[in-house]
Amino acid sequence: MTPVQQFNRQLAQSRLLYPTKTVVVAVSTGVDSMVLLTLLQRLPVRQRPRIIVAHVNHHLRRQSQREAAFLTRYCAEHHLTLQVTDWPVQSHPQTGVEAAGRAFRYHFFEQVMATTGAVAVLTAHHANDQAETYLMKLARGGDVAQLTGIAPQRPFAGGQLIRPLLTWSKQTIRAYAAAQEIQFYEDVTNQDVQFTRNRIRQRVVPELTTVNPEFLTHVAGYQQQLRQLLTAKSEMVAYLLPHVVTETETVNLAALQRVPAAWQLPLLRAWLHQRTHELFSEEKLRPVMHWLQNTNHPTGTLPVNGTVDLVKQVDIIDVRPHKKRVKKLMPGEKIMVDLNQWQKITATQTAGLFSHPTVAAGQPLRLVEQDWPLYWRPWRAGDQLTLRGGGHQSVRRVLIDQKLPAEQRSRVRVLVNAHEQVLWVVGHKFTYRDHDFGTQTVFLALKHGS
Numbered sequence: 001m002t003p004v005q006q007f008n009r010q011l012a013q014s015r016l017l018y019p020t021k022t023v024v025v026a027v028s029t030g031v032d033s034m035v036l037l038t039l040l041q042r043l044p045v046r047q048r049p050r051i052i053v054a055h056v057n058h059h060l061r062r063q064s065q066r067e068a069a070f071l072t073r074y075c076a077e078h079h080l081t082l083q084v085t086d087w088p089v090q091s092h093p094q095t096g097v098e099a100a101g102r103a104f105r106y107h108f109f110e111q112v113m114a115t116t117g118a119v120a121v122l123t124a125h126h127a128n129d130q131a132e133t134y135l136m137k138l139a140r141g142g143d144v145a146q147l148t149g150i151a152p153q154r155p156f157a158g159g160q161l162i163r164p165l166l167t168w169s170k171q172t173i174r175a176y177a178a179a180q181e182i183q184f185y186e187d188v189t190n191q192d193v194q195f196t197r198n199r200i201r202q203r204v205v206p207e208l209t210t211v212n213p214e215f216l217t218h219v220a221g222y223q224q225q226l227r228q229l230l231t232a233k234s235e236m237v238a239y240l241l242p243h244v245v246t247e248t249e250t251v252n253l254a255a256l257q258r259v260p261a262a263w264q265l266p267l268l269r270a271w272l273h274q275r276t277h278e279l280f281s282e283e284k285l286r287p288v289m290h291w292l293q294n295t296n297h298p299t300g301t302l303p304v305n306g307t308v309d310l311v312k313q314v315d316i317i318d319v320r321p322h323k324k325r326v327k328k329l330m331p332g333e334k335i336m337v338d339l340n341q342w343q344k345i346t347a348t349q350t351a352g353l354f355s356h357p358t359v360a361a362g363q364p365l366r367l368v369e370q371d372w373p374l375y376w377r378p379w380r381a382g383d384q385l386t387l388r389g390g391g392h393q394s395v396r397r398v399l400i401d402q403k404l405p406a407e408q409r410s411r412v413r414v415l416v417n418a419h420e421q422v423l424w425v426v427g428h429k430f431t432y433r434d435h436d437f438g439t440q441t442v443f444l445a446l447k448h449g450s
């Protein structure tokens with residue numbers, strides 16, 4: 001199938017090949033969106049939807065004015081309806097300009113859809129965008145679902161957001177533009193290797209393409225497989241959920257534990273989603289699962305976020321609104337540890353527990369399942385550290401020995417486990433645990449500065 005046939009097929013699948021339909025085409029004047037616009041213009045009249053061209057002048061570079069003027073001329077010459085809006089410089093934020101610009105853009109597309117009766121917005125994302133995003137997410141880490149990447153079609157503003165060029169590589173787009181003599185503006189910021197995406201575009205993708213020329217297709221293939229796996233997973237979760245959820249919408253812990261281990265966390269997550277309308281990451285829920293399974297504590301309450309608590313009563317798990325803290329407790333008095341997340345624990349300290357060593361995370365600590373959940377909290381009189389050989393030392397003594405001025409001592413935080421045992425006097429001393437103790441190694445890290 002030729003690229004143009006693939007494009008036509010995507011539009012046919014989206015049921016857009018009708019003159020009675022109106023579509024908004026997001027055109028930046030770059031090569032991708034000018035090719036997209038040209039492809040739409042060249043559809044046979046009996047299939048071509050009514051085209052509304054939408055352009056945002058971001059006022060981010062000098063070229064912006066010329067681009068807007070070029071597009072105005074182009075649309076007039078081709079009898080195309082154009083809607084342009086400005087993103088005034090005074091609305092640009094100090095940081096996060098890209099994300100703010102994107103939000104502004106999509107809000108504008110939404111407005112254009114509403115005022116023109118359009119059923120879809122079309123953008124010119126392509127296979128290289130897809131692979132770059134994939135590699136960036138791979139490098140940054142997170143939920144595996146994010147690796148499914150840009151969807152060819154998804155609901156948007158009461159209609160659809162469609163990317164008909166996702167199967168086209170940048171090379172194909174450029175070749176088509178050259179062959180058809182399509183005019184466009186080169187985005188000069190695309191060359192700037194200070195941007196991670198540009199470095200991936202210019203260095204990583206070409207390198208991987210020399211390993212295998214089909215690299216882009218293979219990324220798309222993995223994403224397709226991942227989408228199928230995630231669909232299968234959510235279907236299985238939907239099937240299993242009634243086996244662990246009771247008539248009163250609580251979870252039966254014994255039933256949950258009878259489910260094969262790999263499904264327990266996804267089930268807990270799905271149930272919490274139903275009850276709280278919040279989607280927690282499985283990583284965040286892992287310590288919660290350890291807490292639930294800890295038979296030494298058959299009852300208890302655990303805050304899962306600022307608004308809800310999990311309540312465990314032997315075999316029954318329920319959610320309740322989080323009780324507001326008593327006024328005199330300092331905010332952040334006791335913070336549950338989120339694995340693999342930096343957490344601000346005092347005005348000047350940010351600490352984290354990581355499952356892998358990172359540049360900043362050096363000190364390994366062995367844990368047992370019963371340690372979870374862990375917390376950051378101010379140290380208290382009576383807190384003790386375990387020393388090599390089994391002895392103990394009070395936290396107070398540690399601070400005195402390290403000659404910490406008395407007025408600074410109250411600011412010291414400790415890392416404690418579910419049994420209130422001190423594992424780390426943050427910034428001062430670690431508990432002793434043998435390297436073959438427990439089942440899990442985490443890495444403790446601390447950053448200074450507000």
Ligand SMILES: Nc1ncnc2c1ncn2[C@@H]1O[C@H](COP(=O)(O)OP(=O)(O)OP(=O)(O)O)[C@@H](O)[C@H]1O
Nearest residue numbers: 026027028032033054055056057102122123124125
């Ligand atoms: N100034 C603009 N005006 C209209 N459409 C635009 C503009 N900039 C980008 N677009 C549309 O968005 C597509 C993607 O552009 P680009 O890759 O620069 O954005 P992104 O921010 O990386 O992606 P996304 O918009 O999905 O977050 C373009 O091909 C084009 O269709």
